[in-house]
Amino acid sequence: MLSWVVESDSACTRSLYRLVTEGAAERCGCLDCQNFQTARPKNFPTPFAELLTSLSVDLHKEVGVSLVAPLEGKRSLYSGNYLFCGSIVAGRPHRGFPFLAERVDVFDQVHPEAHVALRPFSGSDLPWRDQPCVRVEFLVVLPWVLAGDRARPIDLDRASRDEPSS
8 A cells, every 4th residue: 555645647647658659768778778678567566567557657668767776686676767647635745855854764665576656746758748747756676687797786795894994
């Protein structure tokens, strides 16, 4: 269950996605984005895919995506966002970063490997400009499905041991 209640306009969302020719992964074309493009949406955790589908989001047309970090076991953590027409009517307010003294997890876990946060969107990106929209920010773990090398996983435990002490 999400911390937000939204009203969505499925007809508007579908009509705007028809005007979008490709997702951010296709526009970029780097190796990390090629992997995201190949892995999504069939490797999205089911609750994440169902949430996006319920909002009439085209799972092949993310607005933005980037690799956060390669993970052990040929998996990768990605962040990105999708848009849908509608508004947030209740729930956790967006406080922005940095959070003052309050510890708040801004993402809701929809699956152990998928987290989302909802934010009002007021950007100038076409065709979304001048439409009441909500941005679905996500963190999702996907498998590395491309053949060949990828960046080496970061071993945070070792990195912290290797740092010089002050």
